[in-house]
Amino acid sequence: MVSRVIPVDEFDLVIFGGTGDLARRKILPGLFRRFLSGQMPAGSRIIGAARSELDGDGYREMIAEAVAEFGGEEASNKKGLEAFLKQLEYVAIDARGEGGWADLAAIVRQDVVQAFYFSVAPSLFGDLAERLHTNKIANAQSRIVVEKPFGRDLETARELNQTLAAHFDESQIYRIDHYLGKETVQNLMAVRFGNVLFEPLWNNHYVDHIQITVAETVGVGGRGAYYDKSGAMRDMVQNHLMQLLCLIAMEPPGQFEADAVRDEKLKVIRALQSIDHHHIVRGQYDAGPDGPSYREDAENPRSFTESFIAMRCHIANWRWAGVPFYLRTGKRMKARSSEIAVVFKDLGHTIFEGDEARHRNILAIRLQPNEGIDLQVTIKEPGPGGMRLIDVPLDMTFADALGDGAEDVTDAYERLIMDVIRGNQTLFMRGDEVEAAWAWTDPLINSWEARNDVPKHYDAGSAGPEDAMMLLHRDGRKWREIKG
Numbered sequence: 001m002v003s004r005v006i007p008v009d010e011f012d013l014v015i016f017g018g019t020g021d022l023a024r025r026k027i028l029p030g031l032f033r034r035f036l037s038g039q040m041p042a043g044s045r046i047i048g049a050a051r052s053e054l055d056g057d058g059y060r061e062m063i064a065e066a067v068a069e070f071g072g073e074e075a076s077n078k079k080g081l082e083a084f085l086k087q088l089e090y091v092a093i094d095a096r097g098e099g100g101w102a103d104l105a106a107i108v109r110q111d112v113v114q115a116f117y118f119s120v121a122p123s124l125f126g127d128l129a130e131r132l133h134t135n136k137i138a139n140a141q142s143r144i145v146v147e148k149p150f151g152r153d154l155e156t157a158r159e160l161n162q163t164l165a166a167h168f169d170e171s172q173i174y175r176i177d178h179y180l181g182k183e184t185v186q187n188l189m190a191v192r193f194g195n196v197l198f199e200p201l202w203n204n205h206y207v208d209h210i211q212i213t214v215a216e217t218v219g220v221g222g223r224g225a226y227y228d229k230s231g232a233m234r235d236m237v238q239n240h241l242m243q244l245l246c247l248i249a250m251e252p253p254g255q256f257e258a259d260a261v262r263d264e265k266l267k268v269i270r271a272l273q274s275i276d277h278h279h280i281v282r283g284q285y286d287a288g289p290d291g292p293s294y295r296e297d298a299e300n301p302r303s304f305t306e307s308f309i310a311m312r313c314h315i316a317n318w319r320w321a322g323v324p325f326y327l328r329t330g331k332r333m334k335a336r337s338s339e340i341a342v343v344f345k346d347l348g349h350t351i352f353e354g355d356e357a358r359h360r361n362i363l364a365i366r367l368q369p370n371e372g373i374d375l376q377v378t379i380k381e382p383g384p385g386g387m388r389l390i391d392v393p394l395d396m397t398f399a400d401a402l403g404d405g406a407e408d409v410t411d412a413y414e415r416l417i418m419d420v421i422r423g424n425q426t427l428f429m430r431g432d433e434v435e436a437a438w439a440w441t442d443p444l445i446n447s448w449e450a451r452n453d454v455p456k457h458y459d460a461g462s463a464g465p466e467d468a469m470m471l472l473h474r475d476g477r478k479w480r481e482i483k484g
């Protein structure tokens with residue numbers, strides 16, 4: 001199947017922090033893939049901007065190396081790369097100083113789509129936003145893209161929102177959560193709202209519980225010092241897991257349009273009940289054969305920061321009353337695996353003699369690896385010997401089902417950047433959503449900090465602390481296996 005490429009208007013995309021890790025690893029290799037797929041109009045330009053004193057050739061060389069290292073298979077397309085590099089420029093600029101701004105003003109055009117990617121520390125957002133205006137570069141149609149972390153609590157998120165709002169309208173601000181750019185996450189909405197099968201069952205009459213797991217095998221490694229001030233709650237739950245929770249739990253929006261979707265997500269966050277600490281398990285990984293302990297990685301022998309968290313949440317509305325949402329995420333786990341599993345209720349009565357097992361339909365939406373969806377159904381075990389039932393998955397791995405079309409499953413960043421150019425905010429977080437998410441997480445964090453809560457230890461390469469298993473066992477349920 002050949003995928004359809006929807007062209008975008010000509011654009012100038014300025015990447016502040018264009019020499020940084022994110023730009024080299026994700027943004028530019030992603031843009032290169034979009035270029036190869038024909039989505040970048042001929043006159044469009046990508047302008048790297050950072051303090052390093054580079055000229056255009058020096059920058060193009062840096063990006064050629066980055067694409068070779070991080071660009072995947074496409075990186076071997078030398079002709080394509082040469083053509084792509086011609087669309088790159090560089091301006092040496094200091095977000096906090098005056099140097100470089102006149103050069104940028106001279107380059108950026110006013111008659112094409114303008115996007116400014118703030119791939120720098122959030123402490124520079126205000127400087128960039130202000131200077132884009134004082135130097136008359138940005139206009140009322142410009143878009144800005146900002147990266148996580150969006151604050152470290154409600155207060156700092158509010159400040160950031162106010163800083164950006166002083167210079168840009170909310171309709172111009174694109175807060176990235178790259179989980180929302182994943183093919184499967186969008187497919188979750190397609191499955192829910194595009195099929196007659198699921199929506200009638202999507203409520204507390206038929207759903208027993210929902211599990212959301214984001215497990216990583218990597219530790220905090222080189223970014224231990226940063227991570228130690230953050231922890232899994234701030235780094236993963238407040239943004240990624242809550243966004244997934246919103247998409248699975250929200251009411252159908254009136255149409256698939258940015259504010260309609262975001263209004264519904266906001267209602268979910270606001271309906272989240274507060275959790276008492278018996279329903280939260282925080283963990284820290286121990287040293288294992290593959291690496292040091294969390295505390296060694298974080299270079300903080302007395303750290304109480306969590307590298308794992310599991311929790312049971314409830315959404316206070318008619319649809320979800322009584323349905324637990326179990327969330328867990330951790331580092332140095334047994335496999336790299338992210339999924340959302342909707343576990344339906346059992347039938348309550350079996351007509352098949354000798355069938356004591358509880359058979360359940362489970363809809364599992366896999367984010368990684370092998371993005372896809374599978375639906376566990378109960379069938380008769382093949383062969384003679386009477387009516388024995390087994391559970392089997394109806395598997396739809398996108399790479400298998402879509403053939404060549406699965407090429408679009410590559411990367412969330414490139415999809416989201418193209419949405420910015422198109423002016424489509426549906427997959428970006430609105431300011432009030434981010435604040436509502438912090439308003440829910442802040443009291444939980446404050447509560448364990450006030451108690452000096454000590455995280456439970458877990459073996460590197462495991463499924464997390466024993467207490468996380470107990471969280472579900474107490475409810476007569478169990479976590480799905482973490483499989484890579």
Ligand code: NAP
Nearest residue numbers: 017018019020021022050051052094095119120121147148
């Ligand atoms: P990084 O590798 O430290 O890069 C920072 C970039 O900012 C560099 O290009 C740096 O270039 C530039 N810069 C620093 N001070 C500047 C100034 N005063 N004026 C202009 N440019 C300046 O950081 P990163 O990992 O790319 O992260 C960038 C942002 O994305 C951060 O907010 C981070 O939290 C977020 N993020 C990163 C990742 C990731 O995987 N890396 C993932 C999610 C979110 P010069 O030194 O040449 O100025």
